[in-house]
Amino acid sequence: MKKRRNREDWIMDITIYTLSLIILFVTVYPFYYVFMLSFNEGIDASMGAIYWFPRKFTLGNYSEFFTDWKWLRALGITAARTVLGTILGIWFTTLVAYGISFKGLIGKKYYMAFIIICMYFSGGIIPYYMVLKSLHLIDSFFVYIIPGMLNLFYITIGRTFFEGIPESLRESAKIDGAGELRIFTSIIMPISKPFMATLALFVGVGHWNNWYDSTFFIKDKMLRTLPYLLMEIVNQFQSTSSASNAAAYRMTTGTTSLSIQLAAMVISVVPIIFIYPFLQKYFVTGMMVGAVKE
Template identity: 50%
Template sequence: MKTSIEFSHKIKRTQEDWIIDTVVYALAIFIFIITFYPFFLSIVLAFNEGKDATYGGIYFWPRKFTLDNFAELLNDPAWGKALLITVLRTVLGTGITVFFTCLVAYGLSAKNLIFRKFYMGMVIFSMYFSGGIIPYYMVIRSMHLTNSFLVYIIPSALNTFFLIVAISFFQDIPKDLAESASIDGAGELTILRKIILPISKPLLATIAIFTAVTQWNSWYDCAFFTQNKALRTMGYLLMSVIKKSSMSQSNMDSYAASVAGGTITTVSVQLAAMIVAVAPILLIYPFFQRYIVSGLTLGSVKG
């Protein structure tokens, strides 16, 4: 007797099914093209001579391939320092955020914690309400974080949204694991380090990738809380050069740098900077994708 699965494979598709599928796939392809092509064109122009690109007519591949735009970007002391600051804040900020989020979440996941409801109320309240930019700036200044590298690290050390996700995740881990280790004499920190965290890779990867993306692209804190040019980030410089690129096309055509034979323009350097800023995230994300999906679903539904 044929099973229902075998029977379902032999169901004939109607003409309406084919029409709907065709429309859906065509629409999906169209949306993909109009969203991906501007980024693809930016990559093409970043590898093309800047002055030559101002003449137009470049659509799918560089007309005059060059790496001068990237060389000019990386040789510029301002961009070099910004890249270093961005890498440092991304690495340190991500590690500290993951550490403190997991540490606090593990404590709040214990239902026998004294004043747990009060602590949870504070977390939820702070997630939905904020004092605004002026009180926030006053807090930053009172902590002497303005014009300091730590302004990129300390305020984001604990993310309330990730904290809620981590609490739910830890609560779904069987209590027998922690109890058996506790009977053997393990302390809470030992249980967290040797038992809980090793089986929480989806959670750790989820927090890490989202925090890293936020740290890498951030420019808001650099604009408001630092005046020291040595602390400028890639995101801030990108925002600055994008604002400067509002000049007319004729001005862009006549504005070429005095290096590399006059082939570099401000726009070509901007495009190279954009590629440098986006490429690391695009390269890292595929390796964390499977952890991110499971990290966002595990712990979200109670059994």
């Protein structure tokens, strides 16, 4: 039988739903506002009084990024580094975290102490640059990939995750004649989808939004990434030295520095928004259903 609801229950439900809707609106509306203004003519948007829909719809804010081949090339480089860097980052980080999770690993405490120290203390940008230079990674595409193949913070998280997997899974596989690599690829990785999906999201977002390495370690303009070019064009429109050129540009195209920045924000955020729903279902912890329990 359903419990009869009294007036206090109705008041509490109305209060909770009202507060939830207010919080939802406050959270979502800024993103919607940026997205909506990115499709409005920049000069018209500077007049204000636009709240829900574009007043003068235009794609000019976006066409400025893609009328030049350098934007398409930068987009391709960013996509390539994101895909390749995410795959290699997941593989090596997960492999090391799995190895350190072994209970009988000799020197396990020393490995973890070394990882923790390296995670909290850095040698600085100059020694890091010298290391990359000695490895011939400066001004190379692989400077985007190799340094990020192993993440110490995610190793500590992965170690805790793998320690929760029953030891009997590995033992039963060894009885059937499987080696450690076969156990890892055929048993451990399939049941580690929640951890690997979370790792893929964080590593992928880091690669997609990273402009730091392109600024300091890349001189070849052919290897510039999309976040770097977005930052560059935003700074170009904000610089006082090009104020006259920017004014003439706004008169001919109808764009402003603000509209370019809004378009840049949308370009950076939308790909992650589309990828996130495909990974969200793996964020649950019920991956051990059907496995051997201890």
